Each structure stands twice: as structure tokens, then as C-alpha cells.
Amino acid sequence: MLFVEAKWLYNDALTFMNDHDINDYDSKTLTVHVLDKDRQPVTHELRYLSSQMRQSVIQGIKNNMKSLATLRKHDRKTGSLKYKSEYLSINLQQSGVTYKFYDKRHIRIQGFKKGIRIEGTNQFWNIPSLEFANAKLLNLPDGYYIAITTYQTKRSEERKYKPSIGIDMGIKTTITVSDGRKVKVLVEESERLKKCQRLIARRKKGSNNRYKAGKLLRRAYQKLGSKKRDAANKIVHELLEHERLYMQDENISGWHKGLFGRTVQHSVLGLVKAKLMKNERVTVLPKSAPTTKYCPHCGKLKKDITLFDRVYECTCGYREDRDIHAARNMILLSGLSTCGTQEINAFGEDVRHWQNSAVQPR
Ligand SMILES: [Zn+2]
Structure with missing residues (x-):
């Protein structure tokens, strides 16, 4: 009400x-x-x-x-x-007046005679010096939520990072890390969501049944969204364990069209990239840096490599999985020399140019 x-x-x-x-x-x-x-x-x-x-x-x-x-x-x-x-959303200004915790699992909201049991409060109780600020009461497709803003003191401990990495965000469904890891970034549509879509198409426009089906569909989409955010958060968290991250400015939105179509729509690549770009330990190489073409062994640029070559092979004998190869090159080309096992023997003139133009994210 x-x-x-x-x-x-x-x-x-x-x-x-x-x-x-x-x-x-x-x-x-x-x-x-x-x-x-x-x-x-x-x-x-x-x-x-x-x-x-x-x-x-x-x-x-x-x-x-x-x-x-x-x-x-x-x-x-x-x-x-x-x-x-x-x-869909009501502001609760002034914590302690409009809403108040009266134990760890119950909250009192102004206008309600009784306390309301809420889930998910465990995140709060172990944080020292936690302060509650304003909150929002949300009416989401799958139920009612309260989103609470809190203040806490920033932790300033020295962090130990793992060695720096390059990240290749392939056209396909994986992220490849220079240490050889491949992370799947696809979140699949649930059967329930597909079912809801079919259901809503069969219902008469303006009918009560269609309204109900719409509600179910919105709920299914909310679930999908949460799943995607969760997957992205986990991947980003793991990548940021490393000291510096190098990636390339590629056009992810362009992939939605064309070749790979629907699969990319539910890829969390875009989310991961957006989150990484906000971090100051991430360096983004320009789109034109020859991360795929450059041979880290002899320094030659291989001009004729296509999207479909999954393995990089150089005339000098160097051979590597295409994505791992690209990810490693990102570190090399932004000026670091510790990468994998290969020693760099030569840098071509144009490669030096890419080193200089590696950009920092905003
Ligand atoms: Zn070579």
C-alpha cells in the first residue's frame, strides 16, 4: 500500500x-x-x-x-x-526516524506497527564504525527490498598484489589472461525466461493474464541481470588481485551485431570492462596496438593473421595460443619486460610507438 x-x-x-x-x-x-x-x-x-x-x-x-x-x-x-x-522506490531519509534496526534481523519502518524481518543483514555486523545513512524502499519484480547507504572507515592496509597481467577480451565467450587462464563470461538465459516470453506472446493484449505474465517476465529478467552482475563482480574481483592490468580498447558493442549475435548479448564482457576501466591500476592500450600481430620472440609483425587463426605462428619458430599470445603482448607493448617465458629480442620501430601511446583510463 x-x-x-x-x-x-x-x-x-x-x-x-x-x-x-x-x-x-x-x-x-x-x-x-x-x-x-x-x-x-x-x-x-x-x-x-x-x-x-x-x-x-x-x-x-x-x-x-x-x-x-x-x-x-x-x-x-x-x-x-x-x-x-x-x-517503485520510496526514500527513507534520516536513519533512526524513518527506519531503524531493532535487532539484527528486524527493521522498523515508519508507519508500520510491527517490525519487518529482513534477509541479508549479515554484511553489516562485522564492520567496525558502521553508520547508517538514508535508505530506499524498493518494489522490484521479485519482491520488496530496502537499499541502505552506510558509512564506514576506509581500510588503509598495505595490499600484496599478484604479478601484473594482460587481459585479452576475445570476440568469443572468454577472457584470456596472460598467465594462461581462460575465464568464461557467458550467462545463459534461463528456461523460465524463455517460457515467460512465449507465454506473454500468447496472452491477449490488455488482459489481466498478460499483465501477470509480464510480471513474471520482469522477474525473470531481473534474475538474469543479477546473475550477470554477480558473475562480472567475481571476475573483476579476481583480476584486480594483480598489481597492474593491461587491456586493449576494443569495440565490444560492435560485437553485438554480426558474427556472434545472440550469444554476445548475454556476455558480461561489457560489464567487466566498464568496471575495470574505473580502476587506476588498469592501463588501456589503444585499439591499434599490434597485440595480435607482434611476435615477442623476434619482433616481427605478422600482417596476415585473421580472426579465424586460433594459433599464432611465426617464421622464427615461436608458436602460441592466439589469445594468450595477445594478452602477453599487452604487457610487453606497454613497456614491461616481465611477461611469461619469452625474452624480447627486438622492438620494431612502430612497436616503440605503441609503447609511448598506451593510455590511462579516465
Ligand atoms: Zn617471431
């Missing part, structure tokens, strides 16, 4: 804005006038939404108006605020 009432209040305030200033809206109001699903005017009493929550709904509108105004000032095209059919 909190979410329903928040929606009513939001829509009522939007109607009010037709001929008034939002700053004159009385957020203490307990009666709202909205349209029901047959577009007939109805009046509702707000019974559950606390005054803090009501304020945060109205504040949300004010913030949106402000950002729209800023956009307009910069000559950007803007729309206007639209009526909502669902309200």
Missing part, C-alpha cells in the same frame, strides 16, 4: 501543477484525487504513508523539475513529468 499511496500522491501533485506552483502543494494533505483505471475521478485517503515519505515524494518532483529546467537552460529538448502507473 505504501507504493500505491505514493503513486496517488505523486499523480495528485502532478495534477495540482497544471495550474499551480509545486512549491505551494501541501504535502501534509491526506486526501488525494486521482483517476482510477477506467479514468473515472476517485478520492483516496492516505493512511500508511508517513509525513517524511510524503515529503520525499514531493521533493522528488521538485528535483525532477529542477533538472528539467537546467536541461532547458542548456537548450536541450525536454519532455514533461508524466503520470505514473507504478511507484
